[in-house]
Amino acid sequence: MLLTIATTHQPATDLGYLLHKHPNRCQSFSLSFGEAHVFYPEANNEQCTAALLLDINPIKLVRKRTLTLDAYVNDRPYVASSFFSVAISQVFGTALGGRCKDKPELVETPMPLVAKISVLPSHGGEGFLRELFEPLGYQVTLQNYPLDETFPEWGQSKYFTVELQNTIPLSLLLSHLYVLIPVLDNNKHYWVNEDEVEKLLRHGEGWLKEHPLKEEITKRYLKRQYRLTRAALAQLTEPNEPDPDSVEEIHDKEEAAVEKPLSLNQQRLNCVVAVLKQNNAKKVVDLGCGQGNLLKMLLKDNYFEQITGVDVSYRALEITKERLDRLHLPRNQWDKLQLIQSGLTYTDKRIAGYDAAAVIEVIEHLDLPRLSAFERVLFEFTRPQTVIVTTPNIEYNVKFASLPAGTLRHKDHRFEWTRSQFQKWSKEVGEKFSYSVEFQNVGDEELEVGSPTQMAVFSIIN
Numbered sequence: 001m002l003l004t005i006a007t008t009h010q011p012a013t014d015l016g017y018l019l020h021k022h023p024n025r026c027q028s029f030s031l032s033f034g035e036a037h038v039f040y041p042e043a044n045n046e047q048c049t050a051a052l053l054l055d056i057n058p059i060k061l062v063r064k065r066t067l068t069l070d071a072y073v074n075d076r077p078y079v080a081s082s083f084f085s086v087a088i089s090q091v092f093g094t095a096l097g098g099r100c101k102d103k104p105e106l107v108e109t110p111m112p113l114v115a116k117i118s119v120l121p122s123h124g125g126e127g128f129l130r131e132l133f134e135p136l137g138y139q140v141t142l143q144n145y146p147l148d149e150t151f152p153e154w155g156q157s158k159y160f161t162v163e164l165q166n167t168i169p170l171s172l173l174l175s176h177l178y179v180l181i182p183v184l185d186n187n188k189h190y191w192v193n194e195d196e197v198e199k200l201l202r203h204g205e206g207w208l209k210e211h212p213l214k215e216e217i218t219k220r221y222l223k224r225q226y227r228l229t230r231a232a233l234a235q236l237t238e239p240n241e242p243d244p245d246s247v248e249e250i251h252d253k254e255e256a257a258v259e260k261p262l263s264l265n266q267q268r269l270n271c272v273v274a275v276l277k278q279n280n281a282k283k284v285v286d287l288g289c290g291q292g293n294l295l296k297m298l299l300k301d302n303y304f305e306q307i308t309g310v311d312v313s314y315r316a317l318e319i320t321k322e323r324l325d326r327l328h329l330p331r332n333q334w335d336k337l338q339l340i341q342s343g344l345t346y347t348d349k350r351i352a353g354y355d356a357a358a359v360i361e362v363i364e365h366l367d368l369p370r371l372s373a374f375e376r377v378l379f380e381f382t383r384p385q386t387v388i389v390t391t392p393n394i395e396y397n398v399k400f401a402s403l404p405a406g407t408l409r410h411k412d413h414r415f416e417w418t419r420s421q422f423q424k425w426s427k428e429v430g431e432k433f434s435y436s437v438e439f440q441n442v443g444d445e446e447l448e449v450g451s452p453t454q455m456a457v458f459s460i461i462n
């Protein structure tokens with residue numbers, strides 16, 4: 001497939017500087033899936049056109065895959081797809097990254113550009129193609145192809161030759177193509193992971209946030225992986241829409257301030273670590289790990305062999321990682337740690353095989369109707385030997401001088417329970433899923449209202 005980029009910016013041969021490819025030469029690059037050739041059909045002062053021809057080797061594509069007919073007979077060698085994005089990043093990487101050593105002033109310069117791609121598959125047809133490029137200021141000219149010229153009654157195919165005109169910096173055009181080509185194709189030839197979120201945000205900088213189809217673009221780019229899409233969209237929210245994770249962060253600080261006089265958090269964590277050791281739990285998963293307070297303690301303690309933090313909040317996990325990085329731990333200690341972004345009300349195969357699960361100050365963040373889903377995920381499917389659950393004791397709230405009467409400790413708390421409510425829930429869960437349960441008070445106890453935190457320790461009945 002072929003991409004040409006033409007400009008009438010003067011001198012037009014500046015395009016060669018920006019692309020880091022000399023207009024007088026024809027260059028070839030070997031890629032893992034074929035060859036890319038760069039050449040200039042025309043290059044003079046008034047008009048310069050650069051061409052990227054991608055020659056995909058279909059045999060290279062099938063080598064590592066199961067040998068089905070589909071692996072051999074497909075459109076991959078002939079259309080612009082994620083292979084094309086990889087080619088753009090490898091062959092025009094400097095231009096895509098907005099760097100130009102010889103003429104740095106050109107990088108930011110908007111110039112009249114015409115990009116032509118033959119051929120581009122559009123899952124979503126002409127309408128979707130236009131909806132992707134027109135909001136970015138492109139004038140879009142399309143030529144659609146029939147499915148088969150000899151059978152016009154079969155209708156049109158999803159393949160287009162596309163011409164895109166705009167006056168923008170070249171790096172921006174390349175970023176648009178890099179992101180939107182696989183989005184149109186609605187496929188990627190490689191497995192997507194967290195790195196793809198970072199790439200999307202990097203190449204989408206300055207335009208994706210404002211794009212009316214940012215959600216669909218993000219979903220398709222990340223192959224509809226819910227966890228990754230959510231992480232990316234959280235970072236693409238408008239600055240004036242509060243980021244749900246940062247709101248949580250503020251609320252965490254408020255809760256810590258309420259509880260501070262007791263240094264309750266530390267007492268709670270000490271207690272959890274002691275209970276884990278009493279139960280010989282060396283492999284521990286911290287469900288709803290937040291910013292990693294417990295993980296930090298476990299990681300520093302040689303007793304623990306495998307430590308995993310799980311949280312739905314990508315931001316919390318990022319903060320955790322930064323905080324733990326600062327410990328400068330030796331490599332073998334690091335290897336014990338794993339961070340997983342996941343929701344606790346859905347089963348997740350990665351969270352299996354642990355001696356104990358710690359669920360510290362988390363259940364009160366779950367909507368009550370979702371609590372039963374969480375119970376099944378934890379006690380029925382994950383089924384660790386020991387489960388430690390802590391939650392605020394609402395009876396104690398009257399003792400917090402800074403907490404207005406009748407309010408909960410944290411704005412995200414969906415509920416806070418009395419001791420009898422928590423014990424009733426815990427006993428019912430224990431009976432339902434064959435766990436014995438014992439209770440502990442955490443923090444200084446007061447007559448009548450008990451302790452600020454209540455803890456249930458569940459042990460599996462074999």
Ligand code: SAH
Nearest residue numbers: 288289290311312313343344360361362365
């Ligand atoms: N255990 C930590 C954090 C408690 S705050 C500590 O004691 O410091 C509650 C945490 O639960 C938050 O980080 C929040 O992101 C997480 N959380 C809330 N609902 C969740 C869900 N459905 N799945 C996974 N994590 C969840």
